[in-house]
Amino acid sequence: MIRTMAVVGTGLIGTSIGLAISRHGITVHLLDKDEVAARTAAALGAGVVGASDEPVDLAVIAVPPSAVGDVLAEMQARGLARSYTDVASVKAELARDIRTSVDTPSSYVGGHPLAGRERCGPLAARADLFEDSAWVLTPSETTSQDAVNRVFEMIALCGAVPVIMESRAHDNAVALTSHAPHLVASLMAARLQRGSREAFRLAGQGLRDVTRSAVRDTGLWSDILQANAPAVAGVLRELRDDLTTLLATLDDLSNAPQDMRSQCLEPMVDLLNRGAAGLAAIQGRQATDRETRVEVLVAESPGQLVRLLDALKTFHVEAEDVVPRHSTEEGTFSITFAVPAARAGQIVLELGRAGWNAQSVDPVSGARQQKMASVLSP
Template identity: 50%
Template sequence: MRSAAVVGTGLIGTSIALALRGRGVATYLIDRDPEAARNAAGLGAGLVAVPPAPADLAILAVPPQHVASALREHQLRDLAHDFTDVASVKVRPQEEAAELGCDLSRYVGGHPMAGRERSGPLAAQSDLFQGKPWVITPGAGARRQAVDRVTELAELCGARPVVMSHAQHDRAVALISHTPHMVASLVAARLLHGDESQLQLAGQGLRDATRIAAGDAELWTDILGSNATAVADVLEEIALDLREVVDALRDLGAGAAAPERQRTSRAHLTTALARGVQGHGRIPVRTPGGMRLSGVAAGK
C-alpha cells in the first residue's frame, strides 16, 4: 500500500494514520472538524488534504451510523480505489450502504479490536493495534483486491487479521465488548448514590471493573443502538442471572429463613461466583507468540 486516506481523526483514525506513516505510507487526513485534523497532523499522522489522485485505500473512522453515508460521499468523490471502515458494528452499515447504492465490490468492513477510554486525536498511539485482532468482514461481492488491501492495512498496523461474517462479528462484540461496557456503566452509575466517605474507600478492583465506563456516552449510544438486538439478548441473560443472585442474597440476609432455604441460596450464590471464575478463565491471554487460553481454561 502506497497511499491511504483516513476519514475521521479521532482516537482510532489517528492511531491508524500514525501506524501507516510509520510504515512509509503516504497518509491524508480528512475531518469535518478542522482542529481535530490539525491536531492529528501535528502528531505526525499525515497531511490534512484530499489526495491528489485516488488513494489505494480509504479508512472511514466514523461512528457506525455515519459509515454508509460517508462511504457513498467519498466513493462519489473517487477518494480511493477501495474502502473500509473501523466501526464496531458491521451488519447495519453494510445494509445501509447497500440501500444507498454504494459500490460494495470496493468496500470491505473492518474492526480493530483495540481502543482506550480516552478519545480524540491527542489520545492516539501508533502501537495501539499491535498484536490485537482486526476483524475483516468481506461481503459476498467484495473484490479480492479490496480484501487484500484491508488485510494489508491490519498487518501494517501490527494487528492480526481475523475474517468473520457481519453477523458473527456483531454477536461476538455484543458478548465481549458492548455488553461489558453497558454493565460497567450501570455499576459506575451506582456510585452517584454513594457519599464521599464511601467513595474514599474505593480501590483498584472498582477502578478495574468500571474503567471502560469512562468512554464517550454519545459514541457508545450509537454503538449500542446499532447492535441493539444482540446486546439486548446478552443483557437479558445477565438479568435472569442477577434475579437469581438477588433472590439468594435476600434469603441469606433474612436470618429467620429456613435452614434448607439458606443452604440452597448459598449454593446458588457459590454457583454464580464459580461460573464467573470459569468464564474469566476462558479469556485468551496475550503471549509473544500470539493468543492462548488462560491457565484456568487450559486446565492448568
C-alpha cells in the same frame, strides 16, 4: 502495494491508523469536518491535512457507525480512493445499508480493529495501538479481492492480526465481549452518584477495575448500541436472569435464621463458580497462532523471582500475567506467561542474553521448543 492512503475521521482510531501507516513512509491524507482534529493529528505525525489530487490506494472511514454509509457514499462520489474500509464496531446493519445505498459496494470491505483506550480524540492516539490485536474483516459476496488485499496490507503495516468473520457473527461476539461489559461498567459507575465521601475513601482497585470501561463518549456509544441492540439485549437478558436469582438468594439469606443460612447458599455459589469458570476460560485460553507461552526457570533463592519480574516489565509482562510452576520430578521452579507469537522468539533471545533459562513452550504438546541459556539465574 499501498503507496497512499486516506483517513476520514481523525479521532483515536483514525489518528492511530495514520501514525502506524505513516511510520512506513506511506503518505496518509487526513480528512475531518473538525479541522482542529485533523490538524492535531497531522501535528502528531499521522499524515497531511486534505485530500490527494489523485485517488489513493485505500481510504479508511473512521466515523461513528451511523455515519459510515453516508460518508462512504460521499467519498466514492468524490473518487477519493480505489478501495475503502471502515472501523465501526457494528457490521450487520451497516452491510445491509451499504449494499443498497453505495454505488460500488465491491470496493468496500467492512473492518473493525479490536483495539482502543479509555481516552478518545487524536491526542490519545498511538502508533502501536493495534499491535498484536485482532482486526476483523467482514467481506461480502460482492467485495473485490483487490479491496481485501489492500486492507490485509494495511492491517499488516499496523501490526495487527486479520480475522475474517460473517457480519452477524461479529456483532453477536462483540455484544458479549465488549458492548454489554461497557454497559455493565456504566451501570455500576452510575451507582457512585449516591456514594458518600466516606465511601469513596474506601474505594480500591476492585472498583477501578469494574468501572474502568464505563462509557465516556455517550454520543458514540448511543450510536453503537442502537446499531447492535438485539444482540446486546440478548446478553443483558441472560444477565438479568442471573441477577434475579442472586437477588432472591440474598433476600433469603437476609431473612433466614443464622443456622439455616447455609441451606440458602447453593444458587449464589453456583453463580460464583460459573463466574470463576468464565474468567478461567478467557484468562487460561490455549495459545493460538497469535500467542505463545514462554517458560523461565528460576533459582529458589531470595530475590531471584523479584529480579525476573522486574526484567519482564521490559516486555510488558506484569506479575499478574505470570503462572508459577514447580516440578517435583525435575526439581525445578519456573514461571510461564503468554506473549504474542511474533515476539516470542525475540523475548526468549533477550532473556537468554541476560542469563535467564528461557524457552518457548508448544501450546498443544507442552514440549519446550527453544532454549536460550543453561543457567538458572543471572
